[in-house]
Amino acid sequence: MGYGIKLHVCGDYACFTRPEMKVERVSYDVMTPSAARGLLEAIHWKPAIRWVVGRIHVLNEIRFENVRRNEIENKISTSAIKNAMNGKTATLAQVVTEERQQRATLMLKAPAYLIEAHFDMTAAAGSEDSPEKHYNIFLRRARQGQCFHRPYLGCREFAAHFKLIEPDEEMPVSFYSDKPDKDLGWMLHDIDFMNNMTPKFFRAEMRQGIVRVPPFAEGV
Amino acid sequence: MEKEFLGQAGSTELLSKRVEFSLFFDVINGNPNGDPDAGNMPRIDPETGNGIVTDVCLKRKVRNFIELTRGGEEGFNIYVTEGGVLNEQHRKAYQALRPGDADKKELKPKDNEEASRLTKWMCTNFYDIRTFGAVMTTKVNTGQVRGPVQFTFARSLDPIFSQEVTITRQAVTQEGTEKGREMGRKHVVPYGLYRMDGYISAYLADKTGFTNGDYETLLEALVNMFEHDRSATRGQMAVRKLFVFEHSSKLGNAPAHRLQSLVKANKTTDIVRSFDDYEFTVDRESLPEGVQLIERE
Numbered sequence: 001m002g003y004g005i006k007l008h009v010c011g012d013y014a015c016f017t018r019p020e021m022k023v024e025r026v027s028y029d030v031m032t033p034s035a036a037r038g039l040l041e042a043i044h045w046k047p048a049i050r051w052v053v054g055r056i057h058v059l060n061e062i063r064f065e066n067v068r069r070n071e072i073e074n075k076i077s078t079s080a081i082k083n084a085m086n087g088k089t090a091t092l093a094q095v096v097t098e099e100r101q102q103r104a105t106l107m108l109k110a111p112a113y114l115i116e117a118h119f120d121m122t123a124a125a126g127s128e129d130s131p132e133k134h135y136n137i138f139l140r141r142a143r144q145g146q147c148f149h150r151p152y153l154g155c156r157e158f159a160a161h162f163k164l165i166e167p168d169e170e171m172p173v174s175f176y177s178d179k180p181d182k183d184l185g186w187m188l189h190d191i192d193f194m195n196n197m198t199p200k201f202f203r204a205e206m207r208q209g210i211v212r213v214p215p216f217a218e219g220v
Numbered sequence: 221m222e223k224e225f226l227g228q229a230g231s232t233e234l235l236s237k238r239v240e241f242s243l244f245f246d247v248i249n250g251n252p253n254g255d256p257d258a259g260n261m262p263r264i265d266p267e268t269g270n271g272i273v274t275d276v277c278l279k280r281k282v283r284n285f286i287e288l289t290r291g292g293e294e295g296f297n298i299y300v301t302e303g304g305v306l307n308e309q310h311r312k313a314y315q316a317l318r319p320g321d322a323d324k325k326e327l328k329p330k331d332n333e334e335a336s337r338l339t340k341w342m343c344t345n346f347y348d349i350r351t352f353g354a355v356m357t358t359k360v361n362t363g364q365v366r367g368p369v370q371f372t373f374a375r376s377l378d379p380i381f382s383q384e385v386t387i388t389r390q391a392v393t394q395e396g397t398e399k400g401r402e403m404g405r406k407h408v409v410p411y412g413l414y415r416m417d418g419y420i421s422a423y424l425a426d427k428t429g430f431t432n433g434d435y436e437t438l439l440e441a442l443v444n445m446f447e448h449d450r451s452a453t454r455g456q457m458a459v460r461k462l463f464v465f466e467h468s469s470k471l472g473n474a475p476a477h478r479l480q481s482l483v484k485a486n487k488t489t490d491i492v493r494s495f496d497d498y499e500f501t502v503d504r505e506s507l508p509e510g511v512q513l514i515e516r517e
Protein backbone atom coordinates (compact mmCIF):
# COMPACT_ATOMS: atom_id res chain seq x y z
CA MET A 1 0.00 0.00 0.00
CA GLY A 2 1.42 3.33 -1.02
CA TYR A 3 0.59 6.83 0.12
CA GLY A 4 -2.40 8.68 -1.20
CA ILE A 5 -2.11 11.75 -3.40
CA LYS A 6 -4.57 14.33 -4.63
CA LEU A 7 -4.00 15.99 -7.97
CA HIS A 8 -6.03 18.81 -9.46
CA VAL A 9 -6.10 18.65 -13.27
CA CYS A 10 -7.80 20.86 -15.82
CA GLY A 11 -7.72 21.85 -19.46
CA ASP A 12 -9.64 23.54 -22.27
CA TYR A 13 -11.05 20.32 -23.68
CA ALA A 14 -11.03 16.57 -23.09
CA CYS A 15 -12.17 13.46 -24.91
CA PHE A 16 -12.37 10.21 -22.96
CA THR A 17 -13.60 8.22 -25.90
CA ARG A 18 -16.36 5.67 -25.38
CA PRO A 19 -15.20 2.38 -26.88
CA GLU A 20 -18.59 1.81 -28.49
CA MET A 21 -18.41 5.16 -30.28
CA LYS A 22 -14.87 5.67 -31.42
CA VAL A 23 -15.16 6.10 -35.17
CA GLU A 24 -16.89 9.38 -34.55
CA ARG A 25 -15.51 9.83 -31.08
CA VAL A 26 -17.91 10.53 -28.27
CA SER A 27 -16.51 11.26 -24.86
CA TYR A 28 -17.67 9.81 -21.59
CA ASP A 29 -19.22 12.37 -19.25
CA VAL A 30 -16.27 12.18 -16.90
CA MET A 31 -12.68 11.07 -16.89
CA THR A 32 -12.13 7.30 -16.85
CA PRO A 33 -9.85 5.67 -14.24
CA SER A 34 -7.56 4.54 -17.05
CA ALA A 35 -7.17 8.12 -18.30
CA ALA A 36 -6.45 9.25 -14.73
CA ARG A 37 -3.82 6.54 -14.40
CA GLY A 38 -2.21 7.60 -17.69
CA LEU A 39 -2.14 11.17 -16.48
CA LEU A 40 -0.39 10.20 -13.24
CA GLU A 41 2.08 8.06 -15.16
CA ALA A 42 2.97 11.07 -17.28
CA ILE A 43 4.27 12.69 -14.09
CA HIS A 44 5.94 9.72 -12.43
CA TRP A 45 5.95 6.01 -13.09
CA LYS A 46 8.40 3.16 -12.77
CA PRO A 47 7.83 -0.56 -13.33
CA ALA A 48 8.08 -0.92 -9.55
CA ILE A 49 4.79 0.87 -8.96
CA ARG A 50 1.23 0.65 -10.16
CA TRP A 51 -1.15 3.59 -9.81
CA VAL A 52 -4.58 2.85 -8.36
CA VAL A 53 -7.22 5.52 -8.79
CA GLY A 54 -9.58 5.72 -5.82
CA ARG A 55 -11.93 8.59 -6.52
CA ILE A 56 -12.44 11.16 -9.24
CA HIS A 57 -14.05 14.49 -8.32
CA VAL A 58 -15.84 16.22 -11.16
CA LEU A 59 -15.25 19.91 -10.47
CA ASN A 60 -16.85 21.63 -13.44
CA GLU A 61 -20.21 21.26 -15.08
CA ILE A 62 -20.25 18.56 -17.77
CA ARG A 63 -20.55 20.33 -21.11
CA PHE A 64 -19.94 19.06 -24.63
CA GLU A 65 -18.73 20.59 -27.84
CA ASN A 66 -18.43 19.13 -31.29
CA VAL A 67 -15.50 19.36 -33.68
CA ARG A 68 -15.05 17.67 -37.05
CA ARG A 69 -11.59 17.14 -38.47
CA ASN A 70 -9.98 15.60 -41.53
CA GLU A 71 -8.38 12.37 -40.47
CA ILE A 72 -6.49 9.53 -42.11
CA GLU A 73 -8.18 6.17 -42.60
CA ASN A 74 -5.18 3.84 -42.44
CA LYS A 75 -2.46 2.86 -40.07
CA ILE A 76 1.08 2.10 -41.17
CA SER A 77 1.30 -1.47 -42.37
CA THR A 78 4.09 -3.62 -41.02
CA SER A 79 4.68 -5.45 -44.28
CA ALA A 80 5.27 -2.22 -46.20
CA ILE A 81 7.93 -1.14 -43.71
CA LYS A 82 9.57 -4.56 -43.86
CA ASN A 83 9.68 -4.39 -47.65
CA ALA A 84 11.23 -0.94 -47.56
CA MET A 85 13.79 -2.06 -44.99
CA ASN A 86 14.74 -4.96 -47.23
CA GLY A 87 15.31 -2.58 -50.10
CA LYS A 88 12.19 -3.45 -52.06
CA THR A 89 9.96 -0.78 -53.47
CA ALA A 90 7.20 0.06 -51.09
CA THR A 91 4.67 2.79 -50.65
CA LEU A 92 5.17 4.24 -47.23
CA ALA A 93 3.77 7.72 -47.38
CA GLN A 94 0.09 8.32 -46.77
CA VAL A 95 -1.58 10.56 -49.30
CA VAL A 96 -4.07 12.64 -47.39
CA THR A 97 -6.18 13.57 -50.39
CA GLU A 98 -6.90 9.91 -51.10
CA GLU A 99 -7.15 8.52 -47.60
CA ARG A 100 -9.22 11.21 -46.02
CA GLN A 101 -12.02 10.68 -43.56
CA GLN A 102 -13.92 13.45 -41.91
CA ARG A 103 -14.65 12.48 -38.36
CA ALA A 104 -16.41 14.28 -35.59
CA THR A 105 -15.38 14.37 -31.96
CA LEU A 106 -17.85 15.14 -29.24
CA MET A 107 -15.54 16.45 -26.57
CA LEU A 108 -15.87 17.85 -23.08
CA LYS A 109 -15.46 21.54 -22.59
CA ALA A 110 -13.44 23.16 -19.78
CA PRO A 111 -13.08 19.96 -17.75
CA ALA A 112 -11.52 20.01 -14.28
CA TYR A 113 -11.02 17.05 -11.98
CA LEU A 114 -9.48 16.11 -8.72
CA ILE A 115 -7.87 12.69 -8.81
CA GLU A 116 -7.42 10.77 -5.57
CA ALA A 117 -5.03 7.90 -6.03
CA HIS A 118 -2.34 5.81 -4.44
CA PHE A 119 0.13 3.32 -5.79
CA ASP A 120 0.93 -0.31 -5.05
CA MET A 121 4.35 -1.85 -5.35
CA THR A 122 4.64 -4.48 -8.05
CA ALA A 123 6.71 -7.63 -8.39
CA ALA A 124 9.21 -5.60 -10.38
CA ALA A 125 10.20 -3.61 -7.29
CA GLY A 126 13.84 -4.04 -6.37
CA SER A 127 15.55 -3.61 -3.02
CA GLU A 128 16.08 0.11 -3.65
CA ASP A 129 12.38 0.72 -4.35
CA SER A 130 10.52 1.90 -1.29
CA PRO A 131 7.03 3.44 -1.31
CA GLU A 132 8.45 6.54 0.41
CA LYS A 133 10.90 7.09 -2.40
CA HIS A 134 8.31 6.97 -5.17
CA TYR A 135 5.82 8.96 -3.12
CA ASN A 136 8.36 11.72 -2.61
CA ILE A 137 9.44 11.74 -6.23
CA PHE A 138 5.82 12.19 -7.25
CA LEU A 139 5.22 14.96 -4.72
CA ARG A 140 8.34 16.81 -5.77
CA ARG A 141 7.48 16.61 -9.45
CA ALA A 142 3.83 17.53 -9.00
CA ARG A 143 4.71 20.53 -6.81
CA GLN A 144 7.22 21.86 -9.30
CA GLY A 145 5.14 21.14 -12.35
CA GLN A 146 7.63 18.61 -13.65
CA CYS A 147 6.57 15.77 -15.87
CA PHE A 148 7.94 12.96 -17.99
CA HIS A 149 5.76 14.15 -20.81
CA ARG A 150 2.90 16.61 -20.85
CA PRO A 151 -0.19 14.88 -19.34
CA TYR A 152 -3.33 15.01 -21.41
CA LEU A 153 -7.06 14.58 -21.03
CA GLY A 154 -7.88 11.58 -23.18
CA CYS A 155 -6.22 12.73 -26.41
CA ARG A 156 -2.86 14.38 -26.81
CA GLU A 157 -4.24 17.57 -28.32
CA PHE A 158 -6.06 18.21 -25.05
CA ALA A 159 -3.13 19.06 -22.81
CA ALA A 160 -3.69 19.02 -19.06
CA HIS A 161 -2.45 21.35 -16.39
CA PHE A 162 -1.93 19.89 -12.97
CA LYS A 163 -1.47 21.01 -9.40
CA LEU A 164 -0.81 19.01 -6.29
CA ILE A 165 -3.34 19.40 -3.50
CA GLU A 166 -1.41 19.21 -0.23
CA PRO A 167 -2.92 17.01 2.53
CA ASP A 168 -3.93 20.02 4.66
CA GLU A 169 -5.07 22.11 1.72
CA GLU A 170 -8.70 22.87 1.12
CA MET A 171 -10.28 20.78 -1.64
CA PRO A 172 -11.85 22.59 -4.56
CA VAL A 173 -15.65 22.47 -4.49
CA SER A 174 -17.43 20.50 -7.19
CA PHE A 175 -20.18 22.01 -9.29
CA TYR A 176 -22.21 18.90 -8.42
CA SER A 177 -21.59 18.98 -4.66
CA ASP A 178 -25.21 19.97 -3.98
CA LYS A 179 -26.79 18.40 -7.06
CA PRO A 180 -28.68 15.10 -7.14
CA ASP A 181 -26.75 11.88 -7.70
CA LYS A 182 -26.10 10.96 -11.30
CA ASP A 183 -25.84 7.49 -12.76
CA LEU A 184 -23.21 7.60 -15.47
CA GLY A 185 -23.83 4.04 -16.65
CA TRP A 186 -21.15 1.51 -17.48
CA MET A 187 -17.75 3.05 -17.93
CA LEU A 188 -14.36 1.73 -18.90
CA HIS A 189 -12.31 1.04 -15.79
CA ASP A 190 -9.03 0.08 -17.40
CA ILE A 191 -7.47 -2.40 -19.78
CA ASP A 192 -6.20 -5.68 -18.36
CA PHE A 193 -2.77 -5.78 -19.98
CA MET A 194 -1.87 -9.11 -18.36
CA ASN A 195 -4.91 -10.74 -19.88
CA ASN A 196 -4.69 -10.14 -23.60
CA MET A 197 -5.77 -6.49 -23.37
CA THR A 198 -9.24 -7.22 -22.02
CA PRO A 199 -11.18 -4.08 -21.15
CA LYS A 200 -12.89 -4.00 -17.78
CA PHE A 201 -15.93 -1.91 -16.97
CA PHE A 202 -17.60 -0.62 -13.83
CA ARG A 203 -20.86 1.06 -12.96
CA ALA A 204 -20.06 4.73 -12.45
CA GLU A 205 -22.17 6.83 -10.15
CA MET A 206 -21.51 10.43 -9.28
CA ARG A 207 -22.47 11.38 -5.74
CA GLN A 208 -21.92 15.00 -4.73
CA GLY A 209 -19.61 15.27 -7.69
CA ILE A 210 -17.48 12.29 -6.71
CA VAL A 211 -17.10 9.09 -8.72
CA ARG A 212 -15.87 6.24 -6.56
CA VAL A 213 -13.73 3.78 -8.48
CA PRO A 214 -13.97 0.17 -7.31
CA PRO A 215 -10.84 -2.01 -7.17
CA PHE A 216 -9.81 -3.23 -10.60
CA ALA A 217 -10.54 -6.84 -9.68
CA GLU A 218 -14.21 -5.96 -9.20
CA GLY A 219 -14.56 -4.65 -12.72
CA VAL A 220 -16.35 -6.78 -15.30
CA MET B 221 36.67 25.74 -36.75
CA GLU B 222 36.19 24.27 -33.34
CA LYS B 223 32.98 26.18 -32.84
CA GLU B 224 31.59 24.84 -36.05
CA PHE B 225 32.37 21.34 -34.98
CA LEU B 226 30.66 21.83 -31.65
CA GLY B 227 27.63 23.24 -33.34
CA GLN B 228 27.33 20.21 -35.51
CA ALA B 229 27.78 17.80 -32.67
CA GLY B 230 25.08 19.58 -30.71
CA SER B 231 22.60 19.33 -33.52
CA THR B 232 22.73 15.55 -33.63
CA GLU B 233 22.40 15.16 -29.88
CA LEU B 234 19.03 14.20 -28.53
CA LEU B 235 16.96 17.03 -27.14
CA SER B 236 17.86 17.27 -23.48
CA LYS B 237 15.46 19.87 -22.10
CA ARG B 238 11.76 20.24 -21.63
CA VAL B 239 10.25 22.98 -23.77
CA GLU B 240 6.95 24.80 -23.90
CA PHE B 241 5.96 27.31 -26.51
CA SER B 242 3.21 29.79 -27.26
CA LEU B 243 2.67 30.70 -30.87
CA PHE B 244 0.73 33.80 -31.89
CA PHE B 245 -0.47 34.07 -35.46
CA ASP B 246 -3.02 36.26 -37.13
CA VAL B 247 -5.25 36.31 -40.17
CA ILE B 248 -6.45 39.22 -42.26
CA ASN B 249 -9.45 38.66 -44.54
CA GLY B 250 -9.01 34.94 -44.69
CA ASN B 251 -10.25 31.64 -43.37
CA PRO B 252 -7.54 30.09 -41.19
CA ASN B 253 -9.27 26.72 -40.73
CA GLY B 254 -12.61 25.72 -42.24
CA ASP B 255 -15.16 23.66 -40.32
CA PRO B 256 -16.44 20.72 -42.41
CA ASP B 257 -19.51 20.60 -40.20
CA ALA B 258 -20.45 24.19 -40.96
CA GLY B 259 -20.01 24.41 -44.70
CA ASN B 260 -16.35 25.37 -44.39
CA MET B 261 -17.00 28.45 -42.30
CA PRO B 262 -14.16 29.38 -39.96
CA ARG B 263 -14.18 27.21 -36.85
CA ILE B 264 -15.77 28.95 -33.94
CA ASP B 265 -16.45 28.19 -30.30
CA PRO B 266 -20.26 28.32 -30.21
CA GLU B 267 -20.35 29.58 -26.62
CA THR B 268 -17.81 32.36 -26.70
CA GLY B 269 -17.48 33.20 -30.37
CA ASN B 270 -13.73 32.73 -30.25
CA GLY B 271 -12.12 31.28 -33.33
CA ILE B 272 -10.46 27.86 -33.29
CA VAL B 273 -7.71 26.33 -35.40
CA THR B 274 -7.22 22.61 -34.76
CA ASP B 275 -3.94 21.03 -33.74
CA VAL B 276 -3.88 18.88 -36.86
CA CYS B 277 -4.30 21.89 -39.11
CA LEU B 278 -1.09 23.43 -37.76
CA LYS B 279 0.74 20.10 -37.86
CA ARG B 280 -0.11 19.93 -41.54
CA LYS B 281 1.62 23.30 -42.05
CA VAL B 282 4.72 22.08 -40.26
CA ARG B 283 4.81 18.95 -42.41
CA ASN B 284 4.39 20.97 -45.58
CA PHE B 285 7.17 23.32 -44.58
CA ILE B 286 9.56 20.43 -43.91
CA GLU B 287 8.66 18.75 -47.16
CA LEU B 288 9.24 21.99 -49.01
CA THR B 289 12.53 22.97 -47.41
CA ARG B 290 14.07 19.62 -46.56
CA GLY B 291 12.46 17.45 -49.23
CA GLY B 292 14.68 14.64 -50.43
CA GLU B 293 17.11 14.98 -47.54
CA GLU B 294 17.85 11.78 -45.74
CA GLY B 295 15.83 11.47 -42.59
CA PHE B 296 13.44 14.24 -43.55
CA ASN B 297 10.80 12.27 -45.36
CA ILE B 298 7.24 13.15 -44.48
CA TYR B 299 4.96 10.26 -43.79
CA VAL B 300 1.61 11.99 -44.13
CA THR B 301 1.98 13.82 -47.41
CA GLU B 302 -0.45 15.90 -49.38
CA GLY B 303 0.17 14.09 -52.62
CA GLY B 304 2.72 12.02 -54.43
CA VAL B 305 4.45 8.86 -53.31
CA LEU B 306 8.05 9.42 -52.61
CA ASN B 307 9.47 6.10 -51.88
CA GLU B 308 11.15 4.63 -54.90
CA GLN B 309 14.01 7.07 -55.13
CA HIS B 310 14.94 6.43 -51.54
CA ARG B 311 15.47 2.76 -52.06
CA LYS B 312 19.20 3.14 -51.92
CA ALA B 313 19.01 4.89 -48.60
CA TYR B 314 17.09 1.99 -47.17
CA GLN B 315 19.65 -0.43 -48.43
CA ALA B 316 22.44 1.61 -46.94
CA LEU B 317 20.68 1.65 -43.59
CA ARG B 318 20.04 -2.06 -43.50
CA PRO B 319 22.92 -3.77 -45.21
CA GLY B 320 23.22 -7.53 -45.25
CA ASP B 321 19.96 -9.34 -45.59
CA ALA B 322 21.75 -12.45 -44.34
CA ASP B 323 21.89 -11.06 -40.85
CA LYS B 324 18.16 -10.62 -41.01
CA LYS B 325 17.26 -14.10 -42.15
CA GLU B 326 19.33 -15.72 -39.43
CA LEU B 327 18.11 -13.62 -36.57
CA LYS B 328 14.35 -13.98 -36.95
CA PRO B 329 13.54 -11.48 -34.26
CA LYS B 330 10.63 -11.98 -31.95
CA ASP B 331 7.53 -9.88 -32.42
CA ASN B 332 8.31 -7.30 -29.77
CA GLU B 333 11.85 -6.80 -30.82
CA GLU B 334 10.96 -6.63 -34.45
CA ALA B 335 8.25 -4.12 -33.75
CA SER B 336 10.67 -1.82 -32.01
CA ARG B 337 13.13 -2.16 -34.88
CA LEU B 338 10.44 -1.21 -37.35
CA THR B 339 9.44 1.72 -35.21
CA LYS B 340 13.00 2.89 -34.88
CA TRP B 341 13.57 2.64 -38.59
CA MET B 342 10.47 4.69 -39.33
CA CYS B 343 11.55 7.32 -36.79
CA THR B 344 14.98 7.71 -38.39
CA ASN B 345 13.52 8.11 -41.85
CA PHE B 346 10.48 10.28 -41.27
CA TYR B 347 10.65 13.68 -39.64
CA ASP B 348 6.95 13.82 -38.81
CA ILE B 349 7.00 10.43 -37.08
CA ARG B 350 10.03 11.48 -35.06
CA THR B 351 8.27 14.69 -34.10
CA PHE B 352 4.56 13.92 -33.75
CA GLY B 353 4.53 10.12 -33.51
CA ALA B 354 2.50 7.63 -35.50
CA VAL B 355 0.41 4.51 -35.19
CA MET B 356 1.81 1.39 -36.78
CA THR B 357 -0.15 -1.76 -37.29
CA THR B 358 1.79 -4.53 -35.72
CA LYS B 359 0.23 -7.50 -34.03
CA VAL B 360 1.93 -6.50 -30.81
CA ASN B 361 0.98 -3.43 -28.85
CA THR B 362 4.23 -1.59 -29.26
CA GLY B 363 3.26 -0.40 -32.69
CA GLN B 364 2.55 3.09 -31.46
CA VAL B 365 5.03 5.92 -31.15
CA ARG B 366 4.28 8.99 -29.18
CA GLY B 367 6.24 11.90 -30.52
CA PRO B 368 7.78 14.47 -28.21
CA VAL B 369 5.92 17.42 -29.73
CA GLN B 370 2.35 18.03 -28.67
CA PHE B 371 0.16 20.70 -30.25
CA THR B 372 -3.16 21.90 -28.87
CA PHE B 373 -6.13 23.71 -30.37
CA ALA B 374 -5.32 27.32 -31.19
CA ARG B 375 -7.87 29.91 -30.05
CA SER B 376 -8.37 33.49 -31.00
CA LEU B 377 -7.82 35.91 -28.15
CA ASP B 378 -11.08 37.68 -28.83
CA PRO B 379 -14.34 36.64 -30.46
CA ILE B 380 -14.07 36.56 -34.22
CA PHE B 381 -16.69 37.63 -36.68
CA SER B 382 -17.04 35.52 -39.75
CA GLN B 383 -18.15 37.36 -42.84
CA GLU B 384 -19.73 35.75 -45.86
CA VAL B 385 -18.54 37.15 -49.15
CA THR B 386 -20.40 36.27 -52.31
CA ILE B 387 -18.29 36.23 -55.44
CA THR B 388 -19.00 35.73 -59.11
CA ARG B 389 -17.23 33.93 -61.89
CA GLN B 390 -17.54 34.93 -65.52
CA ALA B 391 -17.68 31.33 -66.72
CA VAL B 392 -19.82 28.29 -66.02
CA THR B 393 -18.82 24.76 -65.08
CA GLN B 394 -21.18 22.70 -67.20
CA GLU B 395 -21.82 22.91 -70.90
CA GLY B 396 -25.19 23.95 -72.18
CA THR B 397 -26.18 26.09 -69.23
CA GLU B 398 -28.35 29.10 -69.91
CA LYS B 399 -26.69 31.46 -67.50
CA GLY B 400 -23.43 33.12 -68.34
CA ARG B 401 -21.83 33.13 -64.93
CA GLU B 402 -21.89 31.47 -61.52
CA MET B 403 -21.89 32.72 -57.97
CA GLY B 404 -19.72 31.39 -55.21
CA ARG B 405 -19.26 31.96 -51.54
CA LYS B 406 -16.27 32.67 -49.36
CA HIS B 407 -16.06 32.96 -45.63
CA VAL B 408 -13.51 35.33 -44.22
CA VAL B 409 -12.45 36.52 -40.82
CA PRO B 410 -11.69 40.25 -41.16
CA TYR B 411 -9.10 39.95 -38.41
CA GLY B 412 -8.17 37.40 -35.78
CA LEU B 413 -5.15 36.91 -33.52
CA TYR B 414 -4.78 33.28 -32.44
CA ARG B 415 -2.68 31.60 -29.80
CA MET B 416 -1.49 28.00 -29.77
CA ASP B 417 0.29 26.45 -26.81
CA GLY B 418 2.55 23.50 -27.38
CA TYR B 419 4.74 21.13 -25.40
CA ILE B 420 7.92 19.17 -26.07
CA SER B 421 8.96 16.28 -23.86
CA ALA B 422 12.66 15.44 -23.75
CA TYR B 423 11.89 11.93 -22.57
CA LEU B 424 9.77 11.12 -25.58
CA ALA B 425 12.47 12.74 -27.72
CA ASP B 426 14.80 10.00 -26.47
CA LYS B 427 12.41 7.37 -27.68
CA THR B 428 11.95 8.67 -31.21
CA GLY B 429 15.45 10.09 -31.68
CA PHE B 430 14.33 13.73 -31.89
CA THR B 431 17.55 15.78 -31.84
CA ASN B 432 18.50 19.37 -31.08
CA GLY B 433 18.77 19.85 -34.82
CA ASP B 434 15.20 18.59 -35.24
CA TYR B 435 14.13 21.01 -32.54
CA GLU B 436 15.73 23.94 -34.35
CA THR B 437 14.05 22.82 -37.55
CA LEU B 438 10.72 22.70 -35.76
CA LEU B 439 11.09 26.26 -34.46
CA GLU B 440 12.00 27.40 -37.94
CA ALA B 441 8.93 25.65 -39.31
CA LEU B 442 6.72 27.24 -36.66
CA VAL B 443 7.92 30.74 -37.47
CA ASN B 444 7.59 30.27 -41.23
CA MET B 445 4.59 27.96 -41.39
CA PHE B 446 2.34 30.39 -43.26
CA GLU B 447 4.98 31.87 -45.55
CA HIS B 448 4.55 28.96 -47.95
CA ASP B 449 0.88 28.36 -47.39
CA ARG B 450 -0.60 31.16 -49.43
CA SER B 451 -3.93 30.52 -51.05
CA ALA B 452 -7.16 32.22 -52.00
CA THR B 453 -8.93 31.04 -48.87
CA ARG B 454 -6.26 31.84 -46.30
CA GLY B 455 -5.98 35.54 -46.93
CA GLN B 456 -3.01 37.06 -45.17
CA MET B 457 -1.75 34.83 -42.40
CA ALA B 458 1.44 35.37 -40.48
CA VAL B 459 3.16 34.14 -37.37
CA ARG B 460 3.58 37.22 -35.20
CA LYS B 461 5.34 35.93 -32.13
CA LEU B 462 6.79 32.71 -30.89
CA PHE B 463 7.64 32.49 -27.21
CA VAL B 464 9.77 29.50 -26.30
CA PHE B 465 10.25 28.44 -22.69
CA GLU B 466 13.32 26.27 -22.35
CA HIS B 467 13.77 24.48 -19.06
CA SER B 468 17.28 23.72 -17.91
CA SER B 469 16.38 20.12 -17.14
CA LYS B 470 14.62 17.22 -18.76
CA LEU B 471 11.86 17.14 -16.17
CA GLY B 472 11.31 20.86 -16.28
CA ASN B 473 11.64 23.59 -13.70
CA ALA B 474 8.16 25.08 -13.44
CA PRO B 475 4.54 24.24 -14.26
CA ALA B 476 3.67 24.93 -17.88
CA HIS B 477 0.54 26.94 -17.19
CA ARG B 478 2.47 29.33 -14.98
CA LEU B 479 4.97 29.98 -17.76
CA GLN B 480 2.41 30.39 -20.48
CA SER B 481 0.44 32.87 -18.41
CA LEU B 482 3.50 35.16 -18.29
CA VAL B 483 2.78 36.07 -21.88
CA LYS B 484 -0.38 38.00 -22.55
CA ALA B 485 -1.84 40.07 -25.32
CA ASN B 486 -4.68 42.53 -24.83
CA LYS B 487 -6.57 44.49 -27.39
CA THR B 488 -6.26 48.24 -27.15
CA THR B 489 -9.33 49.12 -29.22
CA ASP B 490 -12.85 47.73 -29.28
CA ILE B 491 -12.75 46.57 -32.85
CA VAL B 492 -9.52 44.90 -33.80
CA ARG B 493 -8.42 44.97 -37.39
CA SER B 494 -4.67 44.72 -37.18
CA PHE B 495 -1.84 43.37 -35.11
CA ASP B 496 -1.14 46.90 -33.87
CA ASP B 497 -4.42 46.80 -31.99
CA TYR B 498 -2.87 44.35 -29.57
CA GLU B 499 -0.47 45.07 -26.79
CA PHE B 500 1.83 42.31 -25.60
CA THR B 501 2.99 42.03 -22.04
CA VAL B 502 5.81 39.68 -21.20
CA ASP B 503 6.43 39.33 -17.51
CA ARG B 504 10.13 38.46 -17.55
CA GLU B 505 10.50 39.38 -13.87
CA SER B 506 8.40 36.44 -12.76
CA LEU B 507 10.24 33.94 -14.91
CA PRO B 508 11.13 31.05 -12.59
CA GLU B 509 14.74 30.05 -12.10
CA GLY B 510 16.02 27.53 -14.57
CA VAL B 511 13.67 28.62 -17.33
CA GLN B 512 14.82 30.64 -20.28
CA LEU B 513 12.37 32.64 -22.34
CA ILE B 514 13.32 33.06 -25.97
CA GLU B 515 11.27 35.31 -28.17
CA ARG B 516 11.21 34.74 -31.90
CA GLU B 517 9.43 36.88 -34.43
